[in-house]
Amino acid sequence: MDLRFTPEETAFREEVRTFIRDNLPTDIRDRMRLGHGPRKEDTVRWQRILNKKGWAGMSWPKQWGGPGWSAIQKMIFLEENQVAPAPELSSFNITMIGPVLIQFGTDEQKKRFLPRAANLDDWWCQGFSEPGAGSDLASLKTAAKLEGDHYVVNGQKIWTSTAHHADWCFLLVRTNPTAAKRQEGISFLLVDMKTPGITVRPIISIDGSHHLNEVFFDDVKVPVNMRVHQENKGWDVAKFLLGNERTGIARLGKSKERVKAAKEMAHQVNANGRPLIEDAAFRQRVAQLEVDMQALEITQYRVVSAYDKAEGNGRPDPLSSVLKVKGTELLQATTELAMDVAGPMSMPVWAEELVAMNEPDDMLEAASASTGSYLFLRAASIYGGTNEIQKNILTKAVLGL
Numbered sequence: 001m002d003l004r005f006t007p008e009e010t011a012f013r014e015e016v017r018t019f020i021r022d023n024l025p026t027d028i029r030d031r032m033r034l035g036h037g038p039r040k041e042d043t044v045r046w047q048r049i050l051n052k053k054g055w056a057g058m059s060w061p062k063q064w065g066g067p068g069w070s071a072i073q074k075m076i077f078l079e080e081n082q083v084a085p086a087p088e089l090s091s092f093n094i095t096m097i098g099p100v101l102i103q104f105g106t107d108e109q110k111k112r113f114l115p116r117a118a119n120l121d122d123w124w125c126q127g128f129s130e131p132g133a134g135s136d137l138a139s140l141k142t143a144a145k146l147e148g149d150h151y152v153v154n155g156q157k158i159w160t161s162t163a164h165h166a167d168w169c170f171l172l173v174r175t176n177p178t179a180a181k182r183q184e185g186i187s188f189l190l191v192d193m194k195t196p197g198i199t200v201r202p203i204i205s206i207d208g209s210h211h212l213n214e215v216f217f218d219d220v221k222v223p224v225n226m227r228v229h230q231e232n233k234g235w236d237v238a239k240f241l242l243g244n245e246r247t248g249i250a251r252l253g254k255s256k257e258r259v260k261a262a263k264e265m266a267h268q269v270n271a272n273g274r275p276l277i278e279d280a281a282f283r284q285r286v287a288q289l290e291v292d293m294q295a296l297e298i299t300q301y302r303v304v305s306a307y308d309k310a311e312g313n314g315r316p317d318p319l320s321s322v323l324k325v326k327g328t329e330l331l332q333a334t335t336e337l338a339m340d341v342a343g344p345m346s347m348p349v350w351a352e353e354l355v356a357m358n359e360p361d362d363m364l365e366a367a368s369a370s371t372g373s374y375l376f377l378r379a380a381s382i383y384g385g386t387n388e389i390q391k392n393i394l395t396k397a398v399l400g401l
């Protein structure tokens with residue numbers, strides 16, 4: 001198999017890189033270079049710039065405003081965007097609800113929601129997991145009862161990322177509690193987060209940030225025309241959505257960016273009286289990570305180009321579970337590297353003393369941001385389907401056990 005990029009793909013990478021260099025607002029790039037995550041306003045601002053260029057709906061068909069890229073082009077775009085580093089597109093809008101509406105939505109739903117999702121006029125969140133339903137999602141209990149022309153929803157969701165920012169939520173609910181198979185009693189609803197009866201309660205994660213929430217539904221009325229696909233067929237929609245969620249799941253660009261940042265910092269930090277970048281053990285650790293990233297990159301392009309060629313089959317390659325497992329292991333290892341390079345500076349409590357010792361301010365900011373991203377990304381092997389579940393998929397589908 002020839003794994004070289006074609007001249008067109010190389011030219012495409014150059015085009016993407018140049019566009020990002022020329023259009024990513026400097027203040028956003030500077031914050032992200034120091035290792036901070038994007039704020040809501042950063043993500044909105046950047047996605048609108050990309051949308052104006054026609055790139056925001058990167059996996060959508062041209063008819064709905066997509067650029068018509070191949071899977072390889074999508075990977076190139078995602079990587080260049082992460083390495084820049086620029087805010088990532090809202091995955092809830094672009095890789096989840098957009099493709100779902102294109103596949104299953106009514107014309108009215110498509111026209112109303114797709115352009116607003118691409119431009120981030122509506123910020124979407126994902127209401128799937130519940131306290132008793134994560135890996136075993138089909139056991140979800142949040143109930144929706146049809147009363148006239150609307151459903152009445154009662155129940156609780158948890159781990160709802162960015163629900164506190166969200167205008168809309170796509171929600172899995174139980175519409176038939178007595179169905180023979182649990183999967184056959186579930187429906188997929190679009191819920192306006194301003195509807196009376198919705199309470200969003202923050203969960204503060206180990207890095208001290210507010211990204212996650214609990215969401216409570218008390219007699220929340222959802223018009224029946226906000227149901228996607230048929231009643232009790234929501235599991236088909238959810239499976240389709242979770243398949244799409246795997247696009248770019250390895251987030252290799254982010255790992256590459258973290259190693260680059262760690263190497264830059266290692267020029268400024270001393271170990272045993274010499275710059276850390278000259279330390280043999282450190283160099284070996286970086287080399288191993290770079291080799292692993294290259295190996296994963298090749299696997300990623302193999303999986304993606306095979307998927308491209310099998311177009312029409314629509315089902316995610318089970319090998320994409322390898323990308324999730326290895327990609328998140330690397331994400332965790334590379335953020336750990338950045339934090340280790342920062343050493344004691346990665347502990348914010350030391351900051352004042354170090355400023356007094358004339359350590360450069362940017363360096364301190366980058367050092368303490370590295371701790372936040374190290375801590376938050378412990379969750380990378382849990383969200384999007386835990387790594388244990390991915391390994392189960394691999395043993396069944398690939399090893400045939």
Ligand SMILES: Cc1cc2nc3c(=O)[nH]c(=O)nc-3n(C[C@H](O)[C@H](O)[C@H](O)COP(=O)(O)OP(=O)(O)OC[C@H]3O[C@@H](n4cnc5c(N)ncnc54)[C@H](O)[C@@H]3O)c2cc1C
Nearest residue numbers: 126127128129133134135159160161379382383384386388
């Ligand atoms: C940062 C973050 C963001 C998230 N964002 C969202 C969101 O926006 N919307 C949303 O709906 N959900 C979200 N989630 C929830 C996420 O999808 C679930 O946490 C995940 O599916 C695991 O479910 P659980 O937490 O209930 O753990 P459980 O399913 O209870 O798993 C607990 C442990 O048991 C293991 N385990 C479970 N079943 C098996 C099995 N069959 N074989 C082997 N091991 C098993 C798991 O791997 C895990 O280690 C988010 C989670 C995190 C951490």
